[in-house]
Amino acid sequence: MTAHLMNRNSSSRRGTRRPAPPALVLVGHGSRDPRALSTVRTLMERIRELRPGLPVHLGHIELNEPLLPDTLAALGTGDAVLVPLLLSRGHHVKRDIPEVAAASSAHVRIAGPLGPHPLLVETLYERLVEAGWRTPDAVERRTSAVVLAAAGSRDPDAAVDTRHTARLLANRLGVPVVPAYASAATPTVTDAVRALTARGRPRIAVASYFTAPGRFATQCTAAAPGLAAAPLGSHPTMARLALHRYDQAMATPTSSQHTLAATA
Template sequence: MNRITSQLGSQLSLVSLNGTRRAAPPALVLVAHGSRDPRALSTVRLLVERIRELRPHLTVRLGHIELNEPLLPDTLASAGPGEAVLVPLLLSRGHHVKHDIPEAAAAAPDVRTRVAAPLGPHPLLVETLYARLVEAGWRTRMSDAARRSSGVVLAAAGSRDPDAGVDTRRTAQLLAERLGVPVVPAYASAATPNVPAALRALAARGRHRNAVASYFTAPGRFATECAAAAPWIAAAPLGAHPAMARLVLHRYDQALATPEPASERALASA
């Protein structure tokens, strides 16, 4: 019944007060990285379904940067003439966000595109990270002694782009404020420290009860390797948590609300 009500409301939203039909909004193209791990594709597809449930009138398509089909250029080519907002399923600024996605958008002349900001940093990511930690066994209430001995490593993919490090550190700061314990960012590749080094740094500060928070959008090799280093609990990746679907739509709406010349395909401001 809730889905029927939502769909009816969505259809009515496309009808103006004088009874004429409004133009459909630009399509949302969710741009995932891609992974050889089959769990990644199934996770992203589930996230797409959750986005569609939240906004049934919106056309939602999926494109990948590499490794999985459909690839982003194929998604844009099959979309036909129209408008689209590309929302990166990426957690920070980096080469894919700054170069690969805009270049793919520019190479699709039949589609008027704009590129949204990456998902992070944002409080909805912190909401998801917190929920995944609690699912893994993190206690929502701790004694003062337990809190003084606890810490979290925020395990991320890593990038050589300094802006990516800035974004990840900001997420770590927000998560630390939510948890009330230190949160140290660590990286699976291309940046330091790695997860074992971050765990040693926490131990050197007297923090011996440490969890690993998975700052990955879906399961994959990096997420698995980082989780294996956890001395206590390791949270699941962000996945298709409801807050992730809300965040994707927020970035979509934000991109549409950002003034932008029609001829310019630039990142929407974070």
Template sequence: MKASNPFPPGRRRPAPPALVLVAHGSRDPRALTTVRTLAERVRELRPRLPVHLGHIELNEPLLPDTLAALGDADAVLVPLLLTRGYHVKRDIPELAAASPARTRVADPLGAHPLLVETLYARLVEAGWDTGTDDAGRPADAVVLAAAGSRDPESAADTRRTARLLADRLGVPVVPAYASAATPTVRTAVRALTARGHHRVAVASCFTAPGRFATQCAEQAPWLASAPLGAHEAMARLVLHRYDRALAIPAATAA
């Protein structure tokens, strides 16, 4: 027996809840270009999904304006942030609660295998040798450069990403920070060099180009990867966070 069609001819399937990419914002114009490109990649992967962009500060559209334009529609906010910190725990939920839209806030992007896939791809683009086995890398190591936060959960997320990347690369990976936490990238590089690692790469654990990403890359003694950017794995990770947020019952999410 053929199942009945819940959407009769002429009636379109209702649109899913909107996905709102929440970027931090930056004075570096490359950051805005990057997050816009990432939004386009998400749309390409899921064409029927309404995808919007909102910033916490510094760039337009600001998140309150994006949410106001949605009216009372359903929306899932996906932070383009890599750890649990103040923006994820306070700023974004408070802005969401003040809007007329019916919102859920997804988890930040990291730590996740898709994030590690992007970090690995960016290192390879920068010149990381994929043809050498683990035994042939005694001099190699990586500093995972992140923004930094005073929140201990943020540091825990970065350490977990470092462990996942170390498993992927087969070399030591040490987390380091641009601000608000220690060690700094320079300190981490010196510590690895003292341990006999004379080829130390810096992996840029930043969503988009900006001041912190540039400063960390400049401290690389060997090679430095580009920020995560609009890699396809990042677009897939955004959709994964969106789907996970929708899978949680509304009362639990609230």
């Protein structure tokens, strides 16, 4: 009799056990710079610390393993939310990631890119402060500016998103912020610095609008006339933002609908 009650209670507990939440799959671009993979792995650990019990995986678009198709294949027919570690809309967000998701047997939702979002702006600000930025006084404000260095894309929506982030950062800093790009778009960081200097703003810092160290981030830092911030990297706020995008995608009724470029 006792054994029967124990089995029944055990079955009851099993019956009320909550199912595991859909996995969060971080989608990195991939880089030949080994610091990029190390940074993303640290970010994964921060996400796990913030939300214990949430399965967190990693898949890359190119250059690094695991590649996204392999990560999804390992999930089988399970549920997953893809969170791109990308800062704006562009070809990877609109084409590459959805195509991989469509070919997978997993049940996939796709979150929007990380940016633009106020949490990114706070991370950019804190990275600038870490690099030595201090709030300019009234006199310095008239001669100060920031270049927001981004990867660049031929997709016009990517430029729209980057300009949005630049405006938010300008409001946060109280000085002009000019977007500049490492490839596929203009101006370059060098051209932006030259233009700002010609406008009487020689006190220029470069904010690194990259999710991890890599060739483009290094290239933009080398073009800085002085102070240059580190990439966004594994800053704790980035982990919060990745979870925010995951939650947004989970709240979206249609699994094929993208949660694109939200700002809240």
